[in-house]
Amino acid sequence: MNTTKIWEIMKKEWGEVFKNKIVLFAVAFMPILFTVLPLYILYSTQGGGDIAQAFSAAEEMPSEFAAVCGSLTGSDCTQFFLVSQFIILFLMMPIIIPVTIASYSIVGEKTTRTLEPLLATPLTTLELLAGKAFAAVTPALVVTWLSYIVFMVGTSIIASTAVFLKLLEPVWLLAIFGLGPLLSVAGVSIAVMISSRVNDPRIAEQLSSLVVLPLLALFMGQSFGLVTVNETVIIWIALILLVLDAGMLYFATQLFQRETILTRWK
Amino acid sequence: MTEMIVTNNLSKSFGDNLAVDKLSILIPAGEVFGLLGPNGAGKTTTIRMLSSLIGPTGGEAFVAGFEVGKNDYDIRKNIGILTEAPGMYDRLSAERNLAFFASMYEVKDVPGQIEKYLRMLGLWDRRKEEVGKFSKGMKQKLAIARALLHEPQVLFLDEPTSGLDPEASLLVREFIQELRHAGRTIVICTHNLNEADRLCDRIAVFKSHLLALDSPANLRRQLYGRTVVFHLAEANEKFRGVVEAKEFVQEAKLAEGKLIVTLDDPEIHNPELIRVLVEQGAEIRFVGELRRKLEDVYLHFVNASSNSENNNEHN
């Protein structure tokens, strides 16, 4: 592995791919939306907004609230319950961003017809894929973590200290710093596998984006009180993803057959 | 070893389509070699195999002493290729495109090499511009620069002037001439016969399999002998008869007041022809050689091969 080449590929990818509007949307607009939205909801339920009052008026909290809130009570609990739903948004970013970047960067190489001259250089398939993968994963994680930090700062201003401290609990830290990278790797491997077979970056992106479906299911499940995203759940997901990632990375490199990609594409 | 490229029964099939059939050629170092053939002849496929982009389905090949399929890294490091579709990253500047590829080729002095070739190809002043805004000719030149950044021993050029206007074609041809003087081994795929004739030391006429292989001059001679034209004050049947009677003359005919003679070796036999003509009373005003166009040679081989294919189908 020649790290200079991998780094050069990453820089080249960024120079190219960030000039694409769809990629820019995924990398810039989506994180802003996903950060501002929860903050806005926090703001509007401040000091017991409508929803909070409705619930605290009731004698008992809904059971799914209690499961999420732990020691929090009253409007704090309501606020935190709402915010907890958005943990899923912070898990979507590290998957959608790399999927978008990787789809455009691999299929883009076919549409600009640079794939052949590139494969003619003394570059190994692994170096090429590593460069593309890091180019996709790095911005995703930087953006996710930045959004998380902005979200925490915002929460510390808008919500009570108790709610803010909740964001520093292991379940959040594990999700953001543990699951995030694992999800990014999953996104990239799927994008690589699909991009090797497809000639339109939009199709590659849309197909690869289906990986967010399990996350959406989790989101729904939590909203309806079917599951509670706690430490145990996060750790289980992380372990499963670790195994899946290893397998998918392996398959992605196996599927990336230089000759097939070069000759099948016209 | 003086052979820079050796192929031995090199073959490639795509399904049942035999794109390259048992190609065996030797290309010495420093030669400019032309692969000449119609569309679909297998020229691009051959170049792709020799650059380790696709693997042969039969036979073997060595480039710069390295075996195709075994030492692919070394082959890629030692060759430069102008691919059929010279892709560039349209959103990056010319300079950044070259810098990227230079780093992939592990070039030591990246800025130096970029400047050298951008200047040689007249693109230095436009190095900061996005390649997407370049004309086809400029992109082609940039792609040639890219193929040379790492100073490869062997250069493959797939249709280097196709789609270019005459002026850009001329520039590219002149540039290839310059490279030739620098002693590089160059393989040019083309169906531009004029280009092959002017640039190449030897030409392989090729359509899946090798049809003919020689220097342009020898190819002409091999096919047609050489043709000498005698301009006579009065060209008549008597003169034609005495000339054709000579055993070294393949053919003699009259056309537009000239006597046209086909023979193997004019330098040896012209004096004798001139002597018998003068003896017979001919007044010789001028003697010249008729140069065949390479196109005729090429069409001869290609047509002969498709005729034999058709015959085979009927049999």
Ligand SMILES: Nc1ncnc2c1ncn2[C@@H]1O[C@H](COP(=O)(O)OP(=O)(O)O)[C@@H](O)[C@H]1O
């Ligand atoms: N990727 C491919 N898949 C299937 N057939 C191919 C492929 N590339 C080339 N061929 C076939 O191989 C033959 C030679 O093609 P090619 O090498 O491109 O010819 P040329 O460069 O001389 O025009 C053609 O019949 C072509 O259809």
Ligand SMILES: [Mg+2]
């Ligand atoms: Mg071709």
